[in-house]
Amino acid sequence: MSSFKSLNLNPLILEALTAKGYTKPTPIQEQSIAHILNKGDILGIAQTGTGKTAAFSLPILTNLAAHQVKLKPYHMRCLILTPTRELASQIEDNIKGYGKNLNISSAVIFGGVNPRAQVSKMAKGVDIVIATPGRLLDLMNGGHIKFDQLEIFVLDEADRMLDMGFINDVKKIITKIPQKRQTLLFSATMPKDIAELSRKLLKDPKRVEVTPESTTVEKIKQSINYVEKINKPLLLESILQDKSIKFALVFTRTKHGANRVVQHLERAKIAARAIHGNKSQAAREKALSEFKNGRIRVLVATDIAARGIDISSITHVINYNLPDDPKSYVHRIGRTARAGREGVAISFCEPAEVKLLKDIEKCINYKIPVDETHPFHGVPAQIVKKENVPAEKKELAGKKPQSRSYRRKRSFSSNSSKKQK
Structure with a gap:
């Protein structure tokens, strides 16, 4: 060279x-x-x-x-x-x-x-x-x-x-x-x-x-976390409790979703800011500045707002929602592992997003490894107390939900229980 x-x-x-x-x-x-x-x-x-x-x-x-x-x-x-x-x-x-x-x-x-x-x-x-x-x-x-x-x-x-x-x-x-x-x-x-x-x-x-269309950076460690939709906020919170995660960029599908994620994290005493089209330019620039300077370590963004983010220190990208366009997955995780560094990309997948995941894997020609060790793997779609999850994970996964509305919903936990029968 x-x-x-x-x-x-x-x-x-x-x-x-x-x-x-x-x-x-x-x-x-x-x-x-x-x-x-x-x-x-x-x-x-x-x-x-x-x-x-x-x-x-x-x-x-x-x-x-x-x-x-x-x-x-x-x-x-x-x-x-x-x-x-x-x-x-x-x-x-x-x-x-x-x-x-x-x-x-x-x-x-x-x-x-x-x-x-x-x-x-x-x-x-x-x-x-x-x-x-x-x-x-x-x-x-x-x-x-x-x-x-x-x-x-x-x-x-x-x-x-x-x-x-x-x-x-x-x-x-x-x-x-x-x-x-x-x-x-x-x-x-x-x-x-x-x-x-x-x-x-x-x-x-x-x-x-310089690279084939829709390939992903080899230095990024990718994983899929299967999780019920209602348990996503607690899963994100549990991941971000790890203080070794210095700069995390979290992607949501919508602007309102980004705001809700930030509100949940702030209640959990995790400093975070949202950046999306409804925010004023001053608010967006302030959030980016705080993130770059390390005053906050979590930035929650939509695809459009994140397109211009070029911060080489981002260590983790977390897909809170999988993107509708599989090529957007490549752009998202490409926000980490910049300037020769390594990075981590964690993607949440609720039952309704399984097809999106398959489209992504077909697009990138790679089967993303599934993380079965996270505390919400197999936990039913019900509100659970976060402090009880690690100890009661297996017990919760084996229980049948009681509500009729829940039984009509697709869920990972109900599917797994059917297989066990």
Whole structure:
């Protein structure tokens, strides 16, 4: 593997990389940087944690610094379009870090905050704009965004744009940008709509695919915990009582579910915060900051909100609910085992989620090991006192529930008792 020094990047960028302790590029960086420096288009297929942000930002910074341009008001030289506020902020943080020794300006544009500061910054002209589609369209319609000087367009997390319903907004933006430009498209997966968009958007692109679609990181220790739905809060609590779990990211299916999980953990004296679309930008940033700084060790998130979380210290990912899309499982657990570290992914599976589990295992071509040692394995779907679970686990598993409504529900415990008969 080559070093960053051999990739013809700006020397001032190399100084910033050295200060961060980065010496060798990741595979996607090694395969992309030279082609982007030569102003070629890229079709990059890479899952979370492969280093794709640096793969495009390092050569973009080098090229912009090599040819300075006086920007007109409301104009930009590079547009990076991304699906979430968190990811936009994360990308700008990286760009500022890599380009701290360069005279390159940047700005983030996203919703959930007053647009006045964003408009004020654009009025001066900005080299690199990182934006979410909705707010960018709003500023475009208000006359605060101009594309006459645009040289580079980056579409990041293209598959997530599709999942979140932004694809039509993206297409509207594309019709307004110059035909003569460099285009870089990155996506973790390549559904038909994105493949079709890439054919229209890119000109003779280099395809960079560093891992097969929907593969999982080998350094992640995965497990399945079969559990009745009503016992999930107590199972999560019991897992998080382990103080060796320093940074845990918990995924729920819904925003309200995330709030309920946080409320349960706080009652159990476990510091946690929720991050999802109903939270204000200030609340989301505060929760992320507290998590990064170690003031809380549990962050509960929905898929959309978590897409931009790039925290290398996450040790555990816990799927409180299994995702409806099996490919989302790959993105979720990819939040751990970053920067060469190892990680743990624990997934809860209630009776109604068994089909989702089978779809996930088919997608990743891997049979996830089942953990039968956890204190709620085989415990019926009834409210139990957490302090009694370890001692009474076998007794509870053998009891038949009394309620008629329970007998009509699917459950692991009732299925296992039938087999025993």
